[in-house]
Amino acid sequence: MERFFSSMKYAIQINSAPVQSQSVHSAQQFIKAALAEGHEIIRVFFYHDGIYNGFAVDAAWPALARQHGLDLVLCVSAAERRGMAAGASAELAEGFRFGGLAQWVDAALKADRTLVFGG
Amino acid sequence: MGKKFLFILRRSPQQGARVRETLDMLLTVAAFDQPVMLLFLDDGVYQIKRGQSPESVGLPAVAPTFEALALYDVEAVLVERESLAERGLTESDLVIPAEAIARAEIAALVADQDVVVTG
Numbered sequence: 031m032e033r034f035f036s037s038m039k040y041a042i043q044i045n046s047a048p049v050q051s052q053s054v055h056s057a058q059q060f061i062k063a064a065l066a067e068g069h070e071i072i073r074v075f076f077y078h079d080g081i082y083n084g085f086a087v088d089a090a091w092p093a094l095a096r097q098h099g100l101d102l103v104l105c106v107s108a109a110e111r112r113g114m115a116a117g118a119s120a121e122l123a124e125g126f127r128f129g130g131l132a133q134w135v136d137a138a139l140k141a142d143r144t145l146v147f148g149g
Numbered sequence: 150m151g152k153k154f155l156f157i158l159r160r161s162p163q164q165g166a167r168v169r170e171t172l173d174m175l176l177t178v179a180a181f182d183q184p185v186m187l188l189f190l191d192d193g194v195y196q197i198k199r200g201q202s203p204e205s206v207g208l209p210a211v212a213p214t215f216e217a218l219a220l221y222d223v224e225a226v227l228v229e230r231e232s233l234a235e236r237g238l239t240e241s242d243l244v245i246p247a248e249a250i251a252r253a254e255i256a257a258l259v260a261d262q263d264v265v266v267t268g
Contacts, residue, residue: 111166139152
């Protein structure tokens, strides 16, 4: 049977904090829609003020990670710069892990498309 | 599995420490031996204008980082000609050599990339 649908691999970068703009919500909606259409999300990389997503009370990211096994990686040097990578402040929300920029490059190289949310 | 990366800087050095993190990202890509280009657009041209002192408002000086770009294999450093002209600047006002390109050429440049990141 001929296939008209080809699945895409996406790398996602999130640059804004949860309440800073609508972009985090847009990213979550995009991820849900892409997964529902059979596409793959290789990794979600949180950079700049995006690292605050890993400490937010918002249950949306942990729920997405749980349901779809998403790899949510928080840049450790961006977190360090904001005082969020050591001690009690390093308590990440469920589903997140610390990583480095190499993991962003790795995801971008494996992906068909890299999308940046939050300008 | 090489990909072409383009980083676009549009903010002035007084608009936060974010450009420093974007440069970290660019340097990581270069360390992965991927072809990478840098474009200064809009107020981003102030990033490489001579005599900027973001440290006077408590932000990191980025000019030394730009001077280090020469050590990495950055394929091209570009600046939009109209962005310079609209701000009364010329290429001789810049701390690093940058190739001026016309606004009309930007869309084709972006379309030719695999990964585009704005910072």
